[in-house]
Amino acid sequence: MAALLFIASYLWPALRSLRGYFLVMGAILFLSFGVDPFIKQTIVWQNLFAGQSQMVILLGERVLLVLETLVVLSILLLIGERRRDAFLAVGNLRAPVWRQTSAAKGRNLTRLVFGTGMAVLLASLFFAFLTSQTAGGMAMIAAAFPWLPLILLSAALNAFSEEVMYRAVPLGMLLPAVGAGHALWLASLWFGLGWSLIIHVSIDTVIYIFIAVTMS
Numbered sequence: 001m002a003a004l005l006f007i008a009s010y011l012w013p014a015l016r017s018l019r020g021y022f023l024v025m026g027a028i029l030f031l032s033f034g035v036d037p038f039i040k041q042t043i044v045w046q047n048l049f050a051g052q053s054q055m056v057i058l059l060g061e062r063v064l065l066v067l068e069t070l071v072v073l074s075i076l077l078l079i080g081e082r083r084r085d086a087f088l089a090v091g092n093l094r095a096p097v098w099r100q101t102s103a104a105k106g107r108n109l110t111r112l113v114f115g116t117g118m119a120v121l122l123a124s125l126f127f128a129f130l131t132s133q134t135a136g137g138m139a140m141i142a143a144a145f146p147w148l149p150l151i152l153l154s155a156a157l158n159a160f161s162e163e164v165m166y167r168a169v170p171l172g173m174l175l176p177a178v179g180a181g182h183a184l185w186l187a188s189l190w191f192g193l194g195w196s197l198i199i200h201v202s203i204d205t206v207i208y209i210f211i212a213v214t215m216s
Contacts, residue, residue, distance in 0.1 A: 005018075006019060017177040018173075020081065021170065021173035021177060023079065024072060024076060024169055024170070025170060027071070027075050028072055028166070028169070028170075031068040031071060036065075039064060040061075040064075045060075054211060055150045055151070055208075055211070058150075058208065059153065059154045062154045062157035065158065065161040065165075068161070069161040069164050072165050072169055073086065073088075073164065076172075081172070081173075086168050087172055088164070091111070094110050094112065095110065095111050096108035096110060096111075097109045097111055097114045118199055119199045119201075119202040120202070123202035123203060127209075130210050141210075144212035148209075151205060151208040151209055151212060152205060154208050155208055158200075159200035159201040163195070163200055167195075171184070
């Protein structure tokens with residue numbers, strides 16, 4: 001479908017501004033549902049990960065996802081887009097989440113404080129929920145501590161790849177074509193709730209801890 005829409009963008013002028021979006025979305029879908037499953041079925045992949053623990057396999061899958069993300073970013077650069085167009089730049093972390101009245105000036109809640117607070121809150125709530133659903137609770141979680149470096153690395157790689165490939169790149173391509181409001185809605189429908197990277201890493205870390213727990 002993305003390929004057909006890309007071709008249609010040369011025939012229908014109204015779609016011309018979305019040509020780049022159709023191209024990168026086609027690449028994302030091809031990599032996610034074509035290349036990724038194919039690689040995981042190859043003999044090379046099987047030889048690398050046969051008999052390995054689930055956490056090692058998980059890390060390998062995250063590395064593969066990062067490589068696929070780099071392919072998408074390469075396509076983005078080849079069609080003349082900039083890193084900033086895919087939000088691959090540090091924003092103003094001191095910018096207010098929302099602007100308050102002049103009477104409350106100087107007490108604005110910054111993005112850094114809000115994002116960190118939300119990451120801790122959501123990860124804590126998610127952790128508490130999963131702990132309550134796991135037999136053995138904290139004792140089993142303690143057994144997963146040796147896997148913590150792999151857990152954190154896998155969570156960071158996964159969050160980076162998914163944020164870039166499934167949120168930042170589509171959003172960046174839509175923004176100049178349909179405006180901020182529509183771009184945000186479309187990208188959010190594609191990805192979910194449009195998490196920020198710090199929140200995404202936190203949630204993935206909790207998830208991977210419980211994957212490690214089930215192996216213990």
